[in-house]
Amino acid sequence: MIFERFKGVFHRLEEVDSTNTYALQLLKNSLPSQGTVVITESQTAGKGQRGNHWKSNTGENLTFSVILLSDIEIKNAYYLSMICALAVHRTLMKYLSGVEIKWPNDILVDGKKIAGILIENQIRGNRITSSVAGIGLNVNQTHFQSELTACSMKTICGKDMDRETIFQEIYTNLDFYFARLTEQNTSLISRRYHDQLYGLDKMLQFEDAGGSFSAIIQGVDEDGKLKLMRDGKIFRYALKELRFSVNL
Numbered sequence: 371m372i373f374e375r376f377k378g379v380f381h382r383l384e385e386v387d388s389t390n391t392y393a394l395q396l397l398k399n400s401l402p403s404q405g406t407v408v409i410t411e412s413q414t415a416g417k418g419q420r421g422n423h424w425k426s427n428t429g430e431n432l433t434f435s436v437i438l439l440s441d442i443e444i445k446n447a448y449y450l451s452m453i454c455a456l457a458v459h460r461t462l463m464k465y466l467s468g469v470e471i472k473w474p475n476d477i478l479v480d481g482k483k484i485a486g487i488l489i490e491n492q493i494r495g496n497r498i499t500s501s502v503a504g505i506g507l508n509v510n511q512t513h514f515q516s517e518l519t520a521c522s523m524k525t526i527c528g529k530d531m532d533r534e535t536i537f538q539e540i541y542t543n544l545d546f547y548f549a550r551l552t553e554q555n556t557s558l559i560s561r562r563y564h565d566q567l568y569g570l571d572k573m574l575q576f577e578d579a580g581g582s583f584s585a586i587i588q589g590v591d592e593d594g595k596l597k598l599m600r601d602g603k604i605f606r607y608a609l610k611e612l613r614f615s616v617n618l
């Protein structure tokens with residue numbers, strides 16, 4: 371299955387409720403080309419994972435969504451998360467050290483969250499026909515509600531970074547990894563993702579419906595579940611079933 375590479379169509383908006391919502395509307399009402407981007411200076415209702423609100427200071431960061439036209443079996447949905455995380459990770463590695471991917475697709479630097487990703491899929495039957503990959507990256511913001519758990523490129527490098535350059539790099543890297551996915555090179559994607567996975571083979575503290583416990587991260591399943599070794603047995607957790615004890 372060969373898909374087109376990204377076409378470089380950009381919708382640049384001063385303000386919008388959410389770039390993901392806007393991109394989903396484009397998919398509903400038109401025929402956007404591969405890799406169409408919705409990017410804004412300000413979101414009034416930015417969406418985060420688990421129904422959270424994504425907060426980002428106006429004009430300081432990157433908040434954008436990329437439309438991915440695909441034909442992927444639902445069971446492979448997690449590879450979309452992996453490629454988005456890898457695209458952001460690869461970009462940040464040029465500028466920063468200590469960059470890791472925290473399951474499912476948060477990007478951390480020295481244990482603090484610098485970027486979040488929210489993917490919303492359009493499904494027909496058992497296949498994903500298109501997705502909106504929303505990326506929020508803290509670039510030049512220096513004050514956060516929770517400074518212990520959040521950071522930006524500027525808080526680490528100590529200087530303003532060029533948002534347009536960084537956006538173009540993420541876009542190019544996402545185009546690269548999406549091409550690997552459409553040619554079904556899932557082993558490369560999974561290997562690179564696991565190479566950067568926060569906490570791999572380490573004993574960490576978690577919480578599930580039964581309370582708090584320690585376990586060792588073994589990796590991530592093909593279906594996106596986190597594999598934990600607990601008391602000598604492997605347990606598999608979906609996103610909604612588990613929290614890391616220090617929550618970012």
Ligand code: BTN
Pocket residue numbers: 387388389390391413415416417418419420422424432433434435476485486487488503504505506
């Ligand atoms: C998370 O909770 O970590 C995911 C955050 C995703 C935020 C981005 S900002 C651009 C895009 N539009 C949204 O409404 N959300 C995503």
